[in-house]
Amino acid sequence: MSITREKLVDAYTTMVKIRTFEEHAAQLFAEGKIPGFVHLYVGEEAVAAGVCATLRDSDYITSTHRGHGHLISKGGDVKRMMAELFGKRTGYCKGKGGSMHIADMNLGIMGANGIVGGGPPLAVGAGFACKYLGRDDVAVCFFGDGAANQGTTHEGMNLASCWKLPVVFVNENNCYGISCSVDRATCVTDIADKAAAFDMPAVTVDGNDLMAVYEAASEAVERARRGAGPTLIECKTYRQRGHFEGDPAEYRSPEEVAEWKAKDPIPRLEKKLLEMGVLTEARIQEIRAGVLAEVEEAVRFAEESPLPDPSEVTEDVYA
Amino acid sequence: MATMTFADALNDAHRIEMRRDPNVFVVGEDVGIYGGIFGVTKGLLEEFGEMRVRDTPITESAFVGCAVGAAAAGLRPVAELMFVDFVGVCLDQLYNQGAKMRYMFGGKAQIPMVLRASCGAGIGAAAQHSQCLEAWFMHVPGLKVVMPSTPADAKGLLISAIRDNNPVVFLEHKILYATEGEVPEGEYTVPLGKADVKRKGEDVTVVATAAMVPKALAAADALAAEGISVEVLDPRTLLPLDEEAILASVKKTHRLVVVHEAVKFAGPGGEIAAMVAEKAFDYLDAPILRVAAPFSPVPFSPPLEQAFIPSEERISQAVREVVGA
Structure with missing residues (x-):
């Protein structure tokens, strides 16, 4: 399915928003304003934006520890996200979750996840609920190349395939699980090959090409919606920054990083959209300025928001 | 009052809740065609059909996680872990996912699920099929832990556990399954947290x-x-x-x-x-x-x-x- 011009502009805007959010998060982390760990999505924006462009609010996603891009693409509010990164009471989780646990159940965002491979069984459950309730909604499971070797991922894919559940497994192969390169972590060249064990259709796409991701995802989502079962999409991409902010990432060469930066998904899409006449330079500047204002407003909101009261520590444990 | 076994009382609780609430479903290994390895889910497949009584492959992480995800998405799963000893292969889905989602998400998720499991020694099942691990679960904020001793309590507590909006670990000592007792009929409940x-x-x-x-x-x-x-x-x-x-x-x-x-x-x-x-x-x-x-x-x-x-x-x-x- 080819993407409409309107969706292209939306996806481009989403990608710019993710990048801007992440660049601000990096700076704020470096300044000591964000506690804990942050894992940034810089360089992988086309995956989340392309996949989520095929979804609606009632569809579900499960995310990863590198989740900001998924949340923004699924419609998450950057103000509440940034406030959560700051550990503020106005954050998505009232400061109880932080970067690795942001969720918005009203948008089907079943949470970022601190456990590599934690999400696939949950996505299977959400997909099962859709089928059980007779809804034509789907569950998308984002997972990394690291999670591709976890037992939970294989168990989840097996069950989704056995039960023909409306689940789309989106593998973000960003080449590294912290320092362990994908060629040292698995013996297959394409993670998509793993789907053969489950008789599941699979495809490998250039994860830095928004249109390629969108096309694969729309086919998989359509297949899931009509009850034909799950699909695995492997998106080959690259984590431009370290595993976490502060990781010197000495396990990879400057040449490799430079090579991938040259394939950065945002300038690539921008160039294409200019060529297609979907965007003009003026419109690009307008979009970038709008996104910057939105993210700056989010930072202001986060900075000005109150911290949680210590008395809240035991609230929200039980329903 | 009817006299029934502990296992039949649990079966009765399942039927009552499944008849009352279409969102209640059962999932686990051998819960359907076999009727549960201890017979607790016997006949449920015949009455409620395959969509609501789900036999799974031997993949505890997949089906426990499926229960957590389905609960987050609005269903009310009852998952059966054949032996509590198997929780080691799927613990993450229970204690890092199911038990913590509500808190991590600032109170915005609800995980109304029950994880039933047999436990205990006495039938010569040896070290990996006989443990009592309730202390492990008691150490996890977000879980509830139930351990009945009579058929009536088993029924009343299971109905309450299914209706509860939190993940409940429901531990059934296997030596008790065949014990008999008087069990109130119909929607009999025993509140959680009451000795x-x-x-x-x-x-x-x-x-x-x-x-x-x-x-x-x-x-x-x-x-x-x-x-x-x-x-x-x-x-x-x-x-x-x-x-x-x-x-x-x-x-x-x-x-x-x-x-x-x-x-x-x-x-x-x-x-x-x-x-x-x-x-x-x-x-x-x-x-x-x-x-x-x-x-x-x-x-x-x-x-x-x-x-x-x-x-x-x-x-x-x-x-x-x-x-x-």
Whole structure:
């Protein structure tokens, strides 16, 4: 399915928003304003934006520890996200979750996840609920190349395939699980090959090409919606920054990083959209300025928001 | 009232809740065609069909996680873990995902699921099919932990667990499945977090769980002949623990023995004893004693297994000790 011009502009805007959010998060982390760990999505924006462009609010996603891009693409509010990164009471989780646990159940965002491979069984459950309730909604499971070797991922894919559940497994192969390169972590060249064990259709796409991701995802989502079962999409991409902010990432060469930066998904899409006449330079500047204002407003909101009261520590444990 | 077994009482609870609420479904290994390895889900497939009674491959992470995800998306799953010993292969989905989602998400998720599991020794099932691991679950904020000892409690507590909006670990001692008792008909519920005094007494409180309850009652009968009046209290729910009921009993009897089949060290009895020591120390006339399994894996050979499981005689000995008899 080819993407409409309107969706292209939306996806481009989403990608710019993710990048801007992440660049601000990096700076704020470096300044000591964000506690804990942050894992940034810089360089992988086309995956989340392309996949989520095929979804609606009632569809579900499960995310990863590198989740900001998924949340923004699924419609998450950057103000509440940034406030959560700051550990503020106005954050998505009232400061109880932080970067690795942001969720918005009203948008089907079943949470970022601190456990590599934690999400696939949950996505299977959400997909099962859709089928059980007779809804034509789907569950998308984002997972990394690291999670591709976890037992939970294989168990989840097996069950989704056995039960023909409306689940789309989106593998973000960003080449590294912290320092362990994908060629040292698995013996297959394409993670998509793993789907053969489950008789599941699979495809490998250039994860830095928004249109390629969108096309694969729309086919998989359509297949899931009509009850034909799950699909695995492997998106080959690259984590431009370290595993976490502060990781010197000495396990990879400057040449490799430079090579991938040259394939950065945002300038690539921008160039294409200019060529297609979907965007003009003026419109690009307008979009970038709008996104910057939105993210700056989010930072202001986060900075000005109150911290949680210590008395809240035991609230929200039980329903 | 009808007389039924512990297993049939659990089956009855499933049927009542599945008839009442279309979002309740059962998932696990051999729960459908086989009817559950201990027969608890027998006949559910025939009555409710394949969509609601889901046989799964032997992939505990997949089906426990499926239950968590489905609960987050609005269903009310009852997952059966054939033996609680298998929780090690799927623990993450229970304790890092299901138990924590509500808190991590700032109260914005609800995980109304039950994870049922058989537990306990006594049938020669050896070290990987016989454990009592309730203390593990008691250590996880976000979970509730239920451990019934009678058919009526099993039914009433399971209905309450299914209706609860939190993940509930429901532990069924396998030696109890065939035991019979009077069970109220229809929508009978026992509230979570409420203990039950199974026998009133004056001289010593015995807090016992699961298969230790009938043993404690038998010990109490025998001790009555020696002139010792034993109160037997079954917490029924270990998390949340009915501290009030335990404290009220101890304040009356001034002596406490805690009995469980889990190993003694860092077992549930440690928590109960510490709670009483913190909140009712001045009422105690004797040290608190625990009767529990020794610190070993569960052995296979019958004499070893019987040496492992706390006996009626060991309970009686502990009671005599605290009353100074």
